Amino acid sequence: MDEPSTQVLSGTVALVTGASRGIGAATAIGLARLGAHVVIAARDDVGLTATDDAIRALGGEATLLPADLTKGDVTDQIGISLYERFGRLDILVHAAATAGRLLPVGQIDQTDWEPAFGINATATWRLIRACGGLLRDAPYGRAVALVRNGAPAAYAGVVGASMAARRDLVLSWAAEVARTRLRVNLFDSAMLAAEPAAARLVAMSLPSEMRHGTVVTGRTDT
Numbered sequence: 001m002d003e004p005s006t007q008v009l010s011g012t013v014a015l016v017t018g019a020s021r022g023i024g025a026a027t028a029i030g031l032a033r034l035g036a037h038v039v040i041a042a043r044d045d046v047g048l049t050a051t052d053d054a055i056r057a058l059g060g061e062a063t064l065l066p067a068d069l070t071k072g073d074v075t076d077q078i079g080i081s082l083y084e085r086f087g088r089l090d091i092l093v094h095a096a097a098t099a100g101r102l103l104p105v106g107q108i109d110q111t112d113w114e115p116a117f118g119i120n121a122t123a124t125w126r127l128i129r130a131c132g133g134l135l136r137d138a139p140y141g142r143a144v145a146l147v148r149n150g151a152p153a154a155y156a157g158v159v160g161a162s163m164a165a166r167r168d169l170v171l172s173w174a175a176e177v178a179r180t181r182l183r184v185n186l187f188d189s190a191m192l193a194a195e196p197a198a199a200r201l202v203a204m205s206l207p208s209e210m211r212h213g214t215v216v217t218g219r220t221d222t
Contacts, residue, residue, distance in 0.1 A: 008206060010035030012138075013086045015078070015131065017069060017123075018096030020047025023146065023189060025054070026198030027093050031205060032060030036091065039082065041065040069096055070118035072126060079130035089134035091205045094127055094145040097163070102155040112158050120162035121169065128173050132182075141182035142205045145170050149188040149215050167215070174213035183212045192218040 014031045018024030020042035032038045032055040040055075040062050042048050048064050055062040063085070069075050082089050100116040124145060135141035147170070148163040167186060174184035185204055189197035200218055203209065 007035035012090035014091035020044035024095035030202040069123035075126040092143040100158040116162040121165035
């Protein structure tokens, strides 16, 4: 799926988490290419700088937000910071996630469980709480979260359970804002590489995108 070539997102503000590499970085660059001012958030300062350099090389604008989203007080302040700096938030792409280690359920311990739920589930809840009001107030609000969709699999209990929590949180949020201008969706990148997955995420963030409350799955044959 090709990205539009116009500046259709000029004047908007987008927040992309997990923007230091992979799908998050590629999505941030794609949104900036369409004119959005992109707030790029991640723990990796070096990766964020690389994403910022790529955005500025194409003439885009970005604000770096070094942030560990597993720290609740940090995530809780994001909405306030965005309002104070920009007075708005139009797009949220929550790409930050972790797969954790592959382990038998009986061997999962706290050091595996807490980081996975911290970023995959708890940070999702806190982002919704922190940014939901700004997104609802936007002329059109778009929120997309990456998710791992599929049946439970052996040794994938941590990522499966934490991503199921993310999925249900986001779909509940979607149902709650169904009668507003805000459109909320999930995206499973399936077997897509970073660039085509990012193109799908960018497309789902556009004003014309009307999906709501669904899980969109990337396919290598479409």
